[in-house]
Amino acid sequence: MSINLQLQQIPVLDQNGLMSQPWLLFFLNQANAVNSGGANHIYLEIPSGVINGSNKTFTLLHAPNPANSAKGYVRQGGAGAFLPMIYGKDFTLSGLTITATTAPISSSDLYFDYVY
Numbered sequence: 001m002s003i004n005l006q007l008q009q010i011p012v013l014d015q016n017g018l019m020s021q022p023w024l025l026f027f028l029n030q031a032n033a034v035n036s037g038g039a040n041h042i043y044l045e046i047p048s049g050v051i052n053g054s055n056k057t058f059t060l061l062h063a064p065n066p067a068n069s070a071k072g073y074v075r076q077g078g079a080g081a082f083l084p085m086i087y088g089k090d091f092t093l094s095g096l097t098i099t100a101t102t103a104p105i106s107s108s109d110l111y112f113d114y115v116y
Contacts, residue, residue: 043113045112051107055103060112060114061096063116064114068087068088070087072087072112076105
């Protein structure tokens with residue numbers, strides 16, 4: 001089995017557009033799962049779906065439960081800071097399906113954390 005590991009230091013903005021501490025993140029080509037107290041936590045899952053500037057629909061591996069446990073992060077155009085996506089404002093969920101309010105532009109990076 002081979003694992004694609006990518007290490008990046010990424011500036012992260014809060015909801016007010018202010019710089020928070022930069023994160024040193026690692027990304028695997030599959031979601032990072034942690035079981036804690038009976039709940040499964042997924043970190044930095046890359047949902048399936050085409051990022052082309054017009055597609056707003058993406059699919060997760062598991063249905064977040066509760067739905068509002070889902071937190072999205074988008075880096076528009078694959079450069080700059082990751083911006084938080086807020087449940088109910090920037091995206092909605094129906095089962096495994098994420099519907100973004102605004103389609104991410106081409107070459108954007110999209111990640112989700114959630115509990116299921």
